[in-house]
Every structure is written in structure tokens, then in C-alpha cells.
Amino acid sequence: MKRKFDLYAMTWRLPIIFWQALFFVGPLLFMIAISFFVVKNYRMTEAFEFVNWQKMLTRNYFWDSYGYTIFIAGISTIVAMVLAFPASFALAFRASDNLRRWAIFLLIIPFFTSYLVRTFSWYVILAESGVVNAMLGYVGLGPFKMLNTHFGTVVGYLTLTLPLVVILQTVTMANVDKTLIEAARNLGCKPLATIWRVVLPLSKTGLIVAALFCFILSFGDFVAPFYLGGSQEPTLPILILDTTKSGQQWPRAAVVAIMMMATLFTIAFAAIALAYRKGGAR
């Protein structure tokens, strides 16, 4: 064991520690600190007071917004998981390896491609006189109000999360041992029962991770509820945005942000515990 300073090793190990401490851990800790600061005459002053916490956490609009954000992100997660499942199932079990690789290749592209412009595009498509309503008009339906509704918000969230959910579900299910499925079928298990009792339990971990990522992304996004949902019912990210941008109330925005982080951590831990729990006695 040499204790000497190893220049070579440290050259590769230290940059990220230095960088993340300064620009990742630093900002997050400082955000906790400013939640105790006070704003006087539009200037933030250092202090240690609980006034921001008290102001935010006793307001109904904060809790309304909190409940609504969890509700709409939860709904959108369920919708994404359910909509994606048949497609992922088809890609995992009914498609050739080559086709599956191509599908994932294609799905990765939109996941990393300007979400903002895609949302704006939905805004135009879903508008009162937009493409969807025009098409529905040809068959004598509508027009439906789709913007400024929950539906609009969920479409926006799906734009963000659906590619990722399909990718994660597909990869997870493609890794399920096919012989186990054949065994179940040979023993007389019906197709749907095979999915329910063999495929789902075997891909539980990956599916929960997919749902978790979907929830995190929806929970933290402000574009969909703002532009497509109309923001009459503000979600927490919109609350942060408004409090920071128009009110200069960074400390209160920090309170909202910390509450969001705490919620996400709780949900993530619960989900991971669930994902890795051993299957119950059967």
C-alpha cells in the first residue's frame, strides 16, 4: 500500500469532484440556505428565519398546487405506462432483433430533441381550429377543446416521456428469458395470464424504473402544464417559475423546490424498495 500522492490517479479522479462540488452540490445546498433568507425591498438578505416556510406551507394555493402536480404527473405516468406497454411488448417479443434495434435507435432521437419546439407544435395541432379538430370535423365530430385542459397537459407530458418509457419497457422485456414464457405456454397458461404471471413479474424492476423516470420528468416539467394546460391550475414548477421570475421571491421559490425534491426522493426510495423487493410467498 503506497500512501504517496498519486498524481496520475488524481488527475482523473479530482476534476469531477471539484467541479460537482462547486457547481452541483454548492447550488443545491445554497438553495436550502436561501429558503431561510428574507427579501427586503426586492433584495435578498442573509438571515435565518422560517418566514418563507411558514408563508408557503400555510397557504392553500401551495397545497392545491402540490396535490394537483402529483395527481396530473401520476395520471400521465399511468397513461404513458399503459399506452407504451403493447408497443413495447410487440417490440420485445414479436419483432426481430434488427427491427427492435432500429426502433430504439429512432426513439432515442426525439428523447434528446427539442422538447420545447415539439410542445409548441402540439399547441398548434391541438388548437380550436387546428389539425386534429379539422380532421374530426370531416367525420362530423368536434370541435373539442383540447388546449388549456388536463388532456393538453398530459399530451405534453407524453411528448416528453413516451419515447423513454417505450425504450425502457422494451429493453426490460427483451431481456426476459424466453424459455420461461414457452414453459408457461406449454404448461397450458393462457396468453394474457402468461403476461400477467410470467412477463410482468420478471420485468418488474425495469417497469418500475420506467414509471419512476416518467413520474420524475412529468413532475418537474413546466412547459406542458404552462403552454398546453393553460396554467390556471399551476403545477409546482410553474409556481417556482412565477415566484422567481415575476416576484423576485427566490427564497419562497426555494421552499417549493425543496418540497419537490423531498417528494421525489421519497417516491424514488419507495419505488426502488418496491422494485428490488423479493417476490412474496406464493
Add this chain to the structure above:
Amino acid sequence: MKQNRLLNIILMIYVLCIFAFIFAPILFSLVFSFNSQRFPTIPLGNFTTEWYAKIFADPDVWLAARNSLIVSVSTALLATFLGFCTAYSDFRYNFRFKGPYLALILLPPTIPLIIMALAMLAWLSRLGLSGQLWSIILAHSVLTAPFAMAIIRLRLNQMDPDLEAAAWNLGSSEWQAMRHIIIPFCAPAIVSGLCLTAAVSFDEFAISWFVSGLNKTVPVIILEIVQGNIDPQVNAIGTFVFLTSMTLVILAQVFFISRQVKSHS
């Protein structure tokens, strides 16, 4: 058997529907950018390049494009450097607190952007670093380094660890082995990391909007135009944004895949 065949066809049609939903906004944005209607719908209006002419004549758009170019190129270089260092450390060494060390670099993308934006704004203004173009670069490097790290780490997985040891035995120093063995081996992954981090940085709007002050990047310009009203200019700008980031993501994947094929042979 026949029923099975029918089910397969239905499932594949369903897959196509999902893909249609995912790619519809990209396609429509492209179509609308050449459409004369102010409020695009079907039937489509006339073909026009009016919106493109408008954005080309707008100095703000050019300035934003320049800013975006500077930010994404700098971010890519910085983040890929950081990602490489970390991936190599993880590959080569075992050390105490390695778990937290890896968590430190992999966590940023899981934190909602709006929270990162607020935290960065507060912290960088405190340090007197906000409102500059490089404020965005600092923040984006933290956000994107994990992607570069993951890509390069996967590449290193495929390397025989004895290769480096062999170079040392043959008398090369650790630095020479890095220069002649590790870096050439990782080169495709490094290029792939550069492309992907550039794409993520190029598209990121929340942090850019919060910390950039008056130095707007392209997504920030879009965000501001969109806040006003429907303006088909956005589709024209959006088409360029799509072209740029899709090209980068495709390149990233092609480099990532091509090396897999090579190493299997």
C-alpha cells in the same frame, strides 16, 4: 396460428401509431414552417418561405444562434472531458467512497431542470458569475457530463484491462499508455459523447433562461416568442433546431454503434 398472425399485425399497427404520436410534432413543425397560414390547419395554405425569410432577417435570431453555438460547443468539450476522467477513474481504480463519487456525477439529470435552474441562478449570482454566456456553460457541463461518462464507460467495458498493463510491462509510462492505448480505444465514444452533450446543451431552455441574463440562446428566444402568441416563425426556427439536434443525436448513436460492431469482429 392464423389468429397469432392477425394479432402480430394489430400489434405492429399499434407500434406505428405510437411512433406517429411521437414523431407527429416534428413532422408538423416542418410542414407548418413552409405553410402560409398564420394559424396552420388542414387543408394547408400555400407554400411559402416567408417565415424563413423573416428569421434570416432577424439579427436577434443570428445572435442567439451564435450564442447557442458557443454554449453547446464549449459545454460538449468540458462535459466530455469531465465524463472521460470519471469514466476512466471508475474503470481503473477502486477507492473509498466510490459509490457516492459515482452518484455525484450521475445524479444531475434526475433533478428537475426548473430546480437546477433556480439553484444555479441563486448560486451563480452569489458568486457573481450569473448573466454571462459562460454561466450557461458551467451549468450545462454539470447537467451533461453524466451522458458522456456513461457512453465512455460503456466503451471502456469492452476493453481488455490487461491491454493497459501490457503497455506498462513493455516500458511505457502511465501517461504514455493513456495517450497510445486508452484514448485511441475510446475515440469513437468520445466523439459520440461530444455529439450527445452538444445536443442536450443545444436544446436545454430552463437553465439557460434563468442564468443567461441578456445572452439568449436559441431555445430561450423560442420560449419568448411562444409566450407572445402563435407565430409561425417558431416553426422555421424549430426546423433548424430539429435538424441540428437530430443530426447530433444520430451521429452520437452511429459512433456508439459502429464501435460495437467493430469490437465484435
